Amino acid sequence: MTQTDSNFLLDVQxxxxxxxxxxxLNNVTLQIPEGSVHAIIGPNGAGKSTLLNVLIGLIEADEGTVRFDGRELRGMKPHDIIQRGIARVFQTPQIFPALSLLENVAIARLAKRDGKFAIKCVENLGPGNEVSDEAAEILTEVGLGDHVYESAQNLARGDKRRLELAVCLAAHPKLLLLDEPTAGMSRHDTNRTVELLQRISERGMTKIVIEHDMHVVFSLAEQMTVLAQGQVIASGAPADVKGDPKVIEAYLGGGPKE
Ligand SMILES: Nc1ncnc2c1ncn2[C@@H]1O[C@H](COP(=O)(O)OP(=O)(O)O)[C@@H](O)[C@H]1O
Ligand SMILES: [Mg+2]
Incomplete structure (x- = not known):
């Protein structure tokens, strides 16, 4: 880490x-050590996506500080924040539908490397090209290696989400933000996604994952934060937090979805 008096990769105060x-969001504090996986849960409307929007610079906070890798992010534009090493997987996939999977991933790699000239550089892509090869490798890693030349718009929904994850990985983020990566997925696709995210964890990439499914939270996260009506109502290890009476109450007596 650079120029920091904090041991955390991300320090939200x-x-x-x-x-x-x-x-x-109401006075949210969150500290995430490098290399860890942190889950954020909370009822609909709790402020989870808004918090990620603040981290990525799409929304400016009214108050508070966000230090990432030793620097204050508040006031920075999203493209500067991406360059500093945060990538976000959205609740609905954000990809270029008319382009191939390979082109989608290669653009993300070039955008991180060369900034806004990425689209022009795509014209030079081809087999043996370093960026194409890396894009193909990432697509293989997420399980889309057999479809690299297919058009993104023809992918099934679950595969679109995998493609968006590949696009994020191509930016080589230090911190990956995942907003409900298994939403709307079957149990089979959810398990595949969990396995994939576990493989990425082995590389030591720090992650924040918003997730309703407690099986997913328990499989992935070492720590979790519970938001309700914009406030942190509990935080700690998932096994400790899950039974917290405030958490159960926030879910109207039902507790988080099993
Ligand atoms: N851009 C916006 N303008 C106005 N209200 C918003 C905006 N984004 C989110 N909200 C509201 O803020 C609250 C928190 O939303 P959100 O962060 O999306 O919740 P969650 O992701 O936890 O379901 C909701 O009541 C939502 O309607
Ligand atoms: Mg949301």
């Missing part, structure tokens, strides 16, 4: 965000 009448 007292972040608040108001949307007209609604306090979406």
């Amino acid at each position: 007292g972040v608040s965000k108001r949307f007209s009448g609604l306090q979406a």
